[in-house]
Amino acid sequence: MFSALFKLDIGVIFNLKILSVILVLFLIDFYGSIAKFIGLTRRTSIVDEKGNIPRMKEAMLVDSSANSIGAVLGTTSQITYVESAVGIAEGGRTGLTAVVSALLMFAFIILTPLINLVPLIATTGRYFGLE
Numbered sequence: 001m002f003s004a005l006f007k008l009d010i011g012v013i014f015n016l017k018i019l020s021v022i023l024v025l026f027l028i029d030f031y032g033s034i035a036k037f038i039g040l041t042r043r044t045s046i047v048d049e050k051g052n053i054p055r056m057k058e059a060m061l062v063d064s065s066a067n068s069i070g071a072v073l074g075t076t077s078q079i080t081y082v083e084s085a086v087g088i089a090e091g092g093r094t095g096l097t098a099v100v101s102a103l104l105m106f107a108f109i110i111l112t113p114l115i116n117l118v119p120l121i122a123t124t125g126r127y128f129g130l131e
Contacts, residue, residue: 005073006072006073008072033063033064034060037053037056037059037060038053039085040088044088087101
């Protein structure tokens with residue numbers, strides 16, 4: 001479970017061949033986050049009369065920090081999800097809903113070994129056992 005923890009190889013960014021990959025991944029993540037913020041805030045009262053989102057700079061700072069920390073820890077992008085629309089539609093417009101969700105997910109980390117109890121055939125439809 002923790003095999004990718006702190007396995008970030010910084011030296012690869014100095015290879016000129018990887019520059020285009022870094023640029024593409026940056027643009028996808030950056031514009032994806034902006035699009036999600038815009039889409040998610042349209043259903044709230046956060047947007048002002050001119051259509052501007054207040055404190056967008058702070059929201060992007062949190063998003064980029066979480067993505068950077070997630071990369072160092074060996075995970076995928078962490079912060080902005082389209083699924084947040086469900087929480088917003090139900091009235092969760094502060095950061096408290098995200099904090100509660102994060103605490104509940106963290107609490108269930110101890111149950112991760114239970115995943116090994118689920119047989120492979122139940123999740124993939126294939127059986128790779130000894131024959």
